[in-house]
Amino acid sequence: MRYIVPTVFFALCACAAQAGPWPREKGVVFTAFGGNFLLSEGAQLPVNYDPTFYGEYGLNGTVTFGVDYHTADLGRIQAAVFFASFPLGEPVGPDVFSAQIGLGARMDPLNPVEHLLRGGVSWGRGLDSGWMAIDASATYGDIDQLWRPKADFTWGHHLNDRWSVMAQLQTGQGYDDDTYAKVNPAVIFHINDRYSVSIGAVHALTGDRGSALKLDLWTTATIPRFHATE
Template sequence: MIRAVLLSLVIVLTGAMARAGAWPREEGELFLSFGGNVALFGDAVRPVHYDPTIYLEYGLTERLTLGLDGYTADAGTAGSLFAWLRVPWRPDATGDVWAVSAGLGTTLLPDGAQEATSRLGLHWGRGLENGWLALDAQGQLGVTRLSHQAKIEASWGREFTPRWTGLMQGQIGYGLSGDTYAKIGASGILHATPRLDLRLGLTRALTGDRGGGLTLEAWWRF
């Protein structure tokens, strides 16, 4: 998916209920997320475009979470698909949650070729009285051309009512061509059923063409 990453801080923490990022998936539980931007504003191509994504987690044990994620970006000129595992790294009595992850996958390069890619990650989260904070760090490195990319994403979520949660996110990074980018987003999450959440939000690029997008995602737990 994204172009290869050498050092990437990614917090894909979708919420206390989704429990992605540093939090382990409960044993035997399956989590599926998919969606993307359904409308674009301005000349949105890079770093915001339709950007379809898929994200899958499975709790193999209480400590070991397996996953699969993929997406395309930059009008289909960048993309990747990864399989990975995540384990707790440093449980903390203060409520901080730490984990490390490792994965293997394939990355779409700017010239249209695909490269086998390795990925490492460091993840942190903290539960708050009515929400959470989260931060994930991931690094991707191509095994043949040594292509690389980095990003940092941070999230703050807050539950306003039993059915609605707000989510703020920010992301910075650099891509395969060495360009740097930054974007921010704000979302509302509807807890439609005990097993289904719907996220509707706005994403705005702070670099590149400074375009924006209207995001729609579904989160399922089985």
């Protein structure tokens, strides 16, 4: 395979919105879901309970299909985007690049359903015992007719076969035209080859500067390939 990256990178890079530039292997399904709990007093924006679901499917080892669902604005806004990601050229040394295009919708109780178009690029580098990645995207809504940018900066380190640590800076523009920044350090326990649990904290650097604990469950599975028999 041309894009040789340890399999655990795929799981660890799959955060709320994007999953770094490494393609999912053919037939492999990855899911991540979770949210925040034990919010600090007064925490509302940009940190709230924020339940999320993220899924990927490796089509052929190069193209990856996925879905990204999340809530915002105290849970009043729901958004889902179906996307495809693909490599940008060959890896340059340890550096890997990819692009993403997606279509989706945003729903809230006060407005009609808004259709979304999302485009993004990612960069990643595998380290001796970890990885770094930058995921940048912009989402366009056909009602407000604005491009809303988002960028995540991720660093991870593998302590051993069972434990890893990760830190992420999440930045972007919210639906109320506010800008936000959050930090999310986490510890990951790899139960086995299929399941991992991430527990950490999230703290807002903007808005009300609220905090919470964060819990996510990640799963990886391979869809069996059925062959016709004569």
